[in-house]
Amino acid sequence: MEARDPELRRELDATLKARSELGPEYESALIDSFLEKVEQRFAGTHDQRVRRHLAEQQTAAARGPAQSAGPAGTFGERFGFGVVSLVLAVPLSAIGVVNAGIEGLVVAWLGIVGVNAVHAARAWPQTRRKQRSPSGWEG
Missing domain, CATH: 1.20.58 (Methane Monooxygenase Hydroxylase; Chain G, domain 1)
Incomplete structure (x- = not known):
């Protein structure tokens, strides 16, 4: 996820617009909804990173110890x-x-x-x- 995600930016703009239309009594519900979307996006990105890291570890393990260089190198x-x-x-x-x-x-x-x-x-x-x-x- 980039620092400036256009989809999240649109969601934020929509939330702010809805707040101005609905008034302050719906503010907490709108904020909760937006934060839930941010958490879902973060969880998806985090899952991708974890899967990529696990795949890299499995690849390194499959190559064996002769292929992996330690801290001092090959x-x-x-x-x-x-x-x-x-x-x-x-x-x-x-x-x-x-x-x-x-x-x-x-x-x-x-x-x-x-x-x-x-x-x-x-x-x-x-x-x-x-x-x-x-x-x-x-x-």
Whole structure:
């Protein structure tokens, strides 16, 4: 449902027109009627969203765990992240050395290692879950 629904706008205009024609004694009934229409529209939109979400979950479950990427991404995404960080390490190292000497180089590489460690830590629980024993027992 869009923010400006033309059908609801027509309903509101009709309700306001009826209020001006019928008077304030019918105001509560008119408002209740309009709010009921708004609730029906909202319920229909909500049902569609819930059905779409359930269909997406069923599709993801049918594809299996190999197809669904976790918070750290697929192997290709993780590999690409590592390659990009190494490519960016060259200019970062040069900037660090030029501006602060060996201390700048150390700080630059500590930052690069830190970013990669955090990224790898996001993927670590997923790989641990995949390496469980076939019996299902943890240990």
